[in-house]
Amino acid sequence: MNVGKSLFVNVLKNVFVSVFVSLIITACSTDDDTSLQSYTLEDLEVMHNNSSKTWRLQAYYRNYDTNLSEQNDCLVDDIYTFKPAGEVDVISGTESCYYGGSEIAEAQYTFYEESGSVFFTMIRGKITEDITSSTSFSLKLTDLSANRMVFSASDSLDNASALVFVAD
Template sequence: MNKLKLPIALTFLLILFVACSTDDEDNSLEIYTTEDLSLLHNNSSKTWELEAYYQNYDNWVSDQNECFVDDSYIFKSDNEVEVISGNENCYYGDSEIAEASYTFYEEQGEVWLTMIRGKITDNIVSSTSFSLKLIELQEDRMVFSSGHKGDYKMALIFVKN
């Protein structure tokens, strides 16, 4: 029986060491509160510029990066985002419509941004849209992404104007 104590103890320590790896901390989910949202909209409105639009943060900037980064984004306390279009259009030329809004899910502590680009011609609507989760929020920087912090996939990285 004494011969089994050492291997059992070593196995237990190995399991404990692997289970408590610090890698878990990197994948922790941010939980936001109503108070945190003041960083997003300054309790009224706050203008942000897009630093970059990544189709895949590790590999490349999106083909639409130029049209997104020349726009201004005014985040308001009523969950609306006013998009002031720049000179470069993403999809639809001079008839492009750009809209955005964010949704705060207080129980989960999550914030989601929905971007819509479209046009209306006669009675036909053509549009492209996507939603991304807020994964980083600071006074002068925020990141909405389909990945996790440190492992961004599609990402919009905003900086304070």
């Protein structure tokens, strides 16, 4: 009978611990969760001032705010001019990222009105005679103000790749 009571107490403890842990996990605040961030066409005016706005890449992080990407130096010397309708003009700096002196850089942003999401796509490439080589990536807009934009590989900036732009 003592064994049955002991078993019952252990099961009861396990149930109590499971419920307690579940409550803690589900009660955690998501105040800094940017997945709820959505944008409107009016919000995007900050990006391009209804005609064009120049931005400089402040940093390209492999892990946001802690670890710069190995491509940081070659991207921060570029100038990005955002325009309406998803256009981005890129003036490449002196340091190439992938393809040496013949590298070309292009970018665009895409606005998905239904979800309020904005994605920035960077393309680096090289065209030589009959061969085209390119590298590209897309990141989601997670922070936008008059002087700063952050595009990230994740809705949460924790341990995510991120591009941080500052107004020029």
